[in-house]
Amino acid sequence: MKRTDTSNPDYFHQVVDCQWGCPAHTDVPEYIRLIAQGRFTDAYMVNRESNVFPGILGRVCDRPCEPACRRGRIGQKPVAICRLKRVAADYREDVSDRLPVIPRQKNGKKIALVGAGCASLAVANDLMPLGYECTIFEAQSVPGGLMRYNIPAFRLPVAVLDEEINMILDMGVEIHYDHPITSMKALLDEGYDAVFVGTGAPRGKELNLPGRYDTENIHIGIDWLESVAFGHIEKIGEKVLIIGVGNTAMDCCRTSLRLGAKDVKVMARKPREFFKASDWELEDAEEEKVEIVINRSPKEFVVEDGKLKGMTFEVMEYDIDNGRITDTRITGEEFIPCDDVVLAIGQENAFPWIERDLGIEFNKWEEPAVDETTFESSLKGVFFGGDSAFGPKNIIWAVEHGHQAAISIHLYCNGLDLNDRLPDTLNLGSRKMGMHEWSYSNDFDPAARRIMNHVPLGERFKEITREVELGFDAEQTATEVERCLNCDIQTVFFDNLCIECDACLDICPTDCLTIVPNGEEVDIVASLKAPRLEKDQPLFVSDGLKQTGRVMVKDENFCVHCGLCAERCPTAAWDMQKSILGFPKAKNYVEDDSCQQRKAG
Amino acid sequence: MTYIKKPRIDLPGRGRNEIGLTMRDYEGGLSTLCAGCGHDSITAAIVQAFFELSTPPESVIKLSGIGCSSKTPAYFVSGAHGFNSVHGRMPSVATGAMAANRDLVCIAVSGDGDSLSIGFGQFGHVVRRNLNMLYIIENNGVYGLTKGQFSASADPGSKAKKGEVNVMQSIDPVSTAIALGGSFVARGFSGDRAQLVPLIKAGIRHRGCAVLDVISPCVTFNDHEGSTKSYAYTRENYHPAVYTDFVPPAEQIEAEQKDGEATTVTMHDGSRIKLRKADNAYDPSDRSAVMHYLEDRRTKGEVVTGLLYIDEDLPEMHAIAQTEAEPLSGRAFSDLSPGAAALAKLQKGMR
Structure with a gap:
């Protein structure tokens, strides 16, 4: 064999499994070491550089880093990376003097951003320091998108959300609330230099079964969560069925408990190994005594005199071979009584407001044709990112889309080739300090993963905004940081x-x-x-x-x-x-290395 | 040396031997030798050999004298018995131990100083006595523990680290052991694990005194140009005369023979040593031919390795002394020391 080319950044990048697994390539081991040294603010800034919302993601990230963690391959549970991210956010000091300096002299380019969710905010975060004028149009009266109204406050407190969103808005972003965009054509006519669409995947999937429209007590999960978040819905019946077993379903069942439900069942069509929800979200729901019922396929909503009585399910049986379903049988039917049903069977992006004659192409599923590298649509100067680009993913992917779209917007506004992107970079520096001394904690610590403390069940349901996870204390943090293997x-x-x-x-x-x-x-x-x-x-x-x-x-x-x-x-x-x-961001495309720029970087 | 311990990590799929132990169970304490020392490599080969032989650690006694080499028994099979003796006097202690408990598996580790200088007399007699043991000489040609003076095995003409040339003749433990009537004489190299492990296994299973000289470069004082015990010199002049395969009793010898003719030596416990000769003329049972061959190669500056001489029929110490089969250590103390009256009776019979 030929010598392995270790000068290609991908080689060593792949060794850092967590960083490789993270869509935004957060330098996880670096910030964990900083936490170990008590440098929480520095750890926070390492995070912010890549993932923009450390406090938010430290609570609700989908954590693709954790299943990738090397600890998981040596017979242990992965490092609690996400929890440590929250530690950095919880204990950091004021970072306002570390945020990029926004030039007073603008560069004259105006960018319209549709939707004030994580993708648009990430674009603004990258473009504002370069002198762009960003204008966000938001349909709601508050910013944050799904982070605010699809993720319940007992998982993500509003204060955390506000603080990190404001870091970006305070860069001088112009934001118009209660301003839904109803016509892309009209927006384009306003003469912006580029338009970014970050409208998410706002349409919950329907379940068109008999009885669906005969009652008011059947709700679409994400719409229902939104109404709860804005205080429009404050209670629900005693018996609630959640249809679907993804992360939205977990938020729905736990929210139901806080609105007065006593008996909440999550109905799954398939066995547990096929669940879409993250393990930790399932665990948290089950801890709150939510019952998860498997092998039940919805058949009918039973409504009598306009009142929902319950649902009928087909009882399923599967032949499973090697993790795949090879045969399906219906073995019977079951009626389960309930007062309310929440549908959480998926969501999709929807663009009723984009005229189809503008040159923005859509495929047969009404999804926009978006370039996977540049995030540009088939219409020059119009970009998509987050869930609106390729359907529902998660916050961390939306942030990375935002970084990449910001680069494209910058190149586009300067008349440069969007595909002419800077390569990733690699620098290696020895960590040898002496004969047997390294500037990292190299001894293997066999400690087991620390477990997050929760608010006691009795306390939990009193207030819907009561955050359930308490965060790691000093002792938990000290142990958990040593579990990191320093793969970098x-x-x-x-x-x-x-x-x-x-x-x-x-x-x-x-x-x-x-x-x-x-x-x-x-x-x-x-x-x-x-x-x-x-x-x-x-x-x-x-x-x-x-x-x-x-x-x-x-x-x-x-x-x-x-x-x-x-x-x-x-x-x-x-x-x-x-x-x-090094993973180039928009700022790396600016050659100006004036004092201010260095400070901004 | 290292300051953190080699971490114990139980990986999925880690192999276990016939008695359910992992390779890690045959390791010992943390080595305090220089990084890159050949001795550590030999230690690793010993660990592998005992693991593959599925030897119960508590059935092993490990002995040594003084020197870098003699520190190494602390680094393997921590569950074994051990004795770190006076400089050069390990063979006497080993003789005592094996006289008392003949069932022990005896492994002794010594060096060129411990065996060829201060302990040369003891070395000679334990070979003659054919004590049932594996006697490993970790041979690096210098006194590493006292900062790198020439040892008795340093070749004439070889240079020390600071440039002085050795003018005295060297003692070759291999030809010495053959001349003394040794029953199993071999040479290995710490940098050739594939050869060393079968030699160690065969030496452990040999009934009698197995002398295994292992070239083990001293990275600190004897790994420079002009040294004849460096990694580079040994590899350049490396000459395996015999390839050795060790086959435990239960396994069948594969029918096909690849290169050259193979000789099989069956050992007392039923295991077999398969010898494939690199030189067709080489016969490890012909003592005078072996002596001649070694001398011929020595003058050419070659480092001849392999199982160089073997005679499975020479009686070992207990056979010579006609002791009984049951280990003395298994007997009641009153049997072993029946008291003054019994002694008086014995002496009376001799008057």
């Missing part, structure tokens, strides 16, 4: 220094190193000290070593970044180096 402190190999003494192979606690004669990949993989279990994990192969011509091979899968290979190496052929990965 990379094992960097210098082929020409190795004398093949085998010291690194012997000390490695996970047998991830091997020295073998070079050959085809299959032969090298077959002779590894520990079997290669994850084919997607990077495999490092060195050049021929100088004494025997064999090659050093490292399977990154189980490496715990303890640094023992580097400590044991007599010739410093291994070194532990921090990978600093």
Whole structure:
């Protein structure tokens, strides 16, 4: 095999599983180390650089980083990354002097942003420091989009939301509330230099079964949550059925309990392994005594004299082979009484306000044709991001869409090629401090994942805004930060220094190193000290070593970044180096390196 | 040395041996030798050999004298018995231990200083006595613990780290052991794990004194140009005369033989050593031919390795002394020391 090209930023990026898994590439191990040092404000700013809303995401992020976490591959639970993000946000000091400086002299370009949700806010966050004039049009009377009215306040307090949104609005964004855009044509005619659509996926899916429209007690999940958030709905019946088992369903069932429901059942069509909801949201709902009923497919709403009596379900049975359903049978029917039904079976984007003759193409599902790199629609100068671009995802994806769309808008406004994007960058810096000293905590800590403390059940339902999760205390934080394996402190190999003494192979606690004669990949993989279990994990192969011509091979899968290979190496052929990965944002496209710009960066 | 312990991480799919232990269960304490020391590599080979032989740790006794090499028993099989003896006097202590409990698996680790200088006399006699043990000499040609003076195994003409040339003749433990009537004499290299592990296994299973000289470069004082015990020199002049495979009793020997003719030596416990010769003329049972071969290669500066001489039929110490099969340590103290009256009776019979 040829020597692995470790100069390609992707190689070391992939080793940092959490950062690789995060759509916005948050430098997770770096901020966890900062938290460990008590530098909460610095940790917050590392977060903000990538994900813009650390306080919000520290509570409600979908956490693609956690299933990716290396801890999960060595027989333990992943590091509580999301909880630690909240620690940074909870304990930080004022950051106003660290936010980018907004130039008084504008660059003359005006950008219209439709919807004040996370995607539009992320675009404004990136463009305002460059001198753009951003104008947001929001249909509601408050900003935040789904973060405000689809996520209940007992999971995400309004104060946290307001503070982080205001950091962006206070950059001088012009925002028009109660200003729904009803015509894209009219908006385009206003002469903005570019338009960004961040309207989310506001339409909840319907369940058109008999009886659906014979009663007032059947609600669409996201609309219902919105009405609750704005105080239009304050109570619900005693017996509530939630249809669907995604994260919205979890918010609906828990909200129902706070509005007076006593018996809440979440009805799932399939068995648990097919649930869309995140495990932790399921756990939180079950802790509140929500019953989750599986294998029940809705058949009919039973309404008598305009009053909802309950629902009939088909009882399902499945043949499952290797995680896939191979056969389905209906084995019977069941009537379940209820007072209200909340439908939480998905949502979609909808654009009744975009005229179809403007040059913005839509596919047969009425989804806009959006470029996956530039986020530009088929009409030049009109961009989409967040759920409105590719359907429902999550906040962290919307933020990343915002970063990318901001770059495109900047390039577009300067008449540059939207596809001419800066490459990701990689810098490596040694973390060696002395003979056996590293500037990171390299010892492996076997501690188990800390568990979040919750408000007691009895207290929880008194107020709908009472935040359930209490956040980590000092002790929990101190333990949890040490569980991070520092995957960004990379094992960097210098082929020409190795004398093949085998010291690194012997000390490695996970047998991830091997020295073998070079050959085809299959032969090298077959002779590894520990079997290669994850084919997607990077495999490092060195050049021929100088004494025997064999090659050093490292399977990154189980490496715990303890640094023992580097400590044991007599010739410093291994070194532990921090990978600093750069993911260009709009500001990196500005050549001006005036004092102010550096401060802004 | 390292300051953090090698972490214990139980990974999915970690192999276990016949008695349910993992390789990690055969490790010992944290090594305090220099990073890159050949000795640590040998330690790892010993760990692997005991793991693969499924030896119960409590059935092992590990012994050593003084020196860098003699620190190493602390770094493997922490569940074994151990004795760190006086400089060069390990063979006497080993003899005592094995006399008292012949069922022990005895592994002794010594160095070129401990065995070829201060303990040379003891080394010679334990080989003659054919004590049932594996005697490993971790041979680096210098006194590392006292800052790198030439040892008795330093080759004439080789250079020390600061440039002075060795003018004295060297003692080669391999030809010495063969000359002394050793029953199992081998040489390995810390940088060749594939060869070393079967040699260790065969040495453990050999009934008699198995002398295993292992070239083990000292990275701190003897890994420079001009050294004949460095990683680079050993690899350049490496000459395996015999490839050794160790086959435990239960396993069948594969029928096909790849290169050259293979000789199989069956050991007392039923396991077999399969020897594939790199040189067709080489015969590890012909003592005078082996001596001649070694001398020939020595003059060419080659480092000859492999299981170089073996005689499974030489009687070991207990056979020579005709002791009984049951270990003395299993007997009641009153049997072993029947008191003054019994002694008087014995002496009376001899008058």
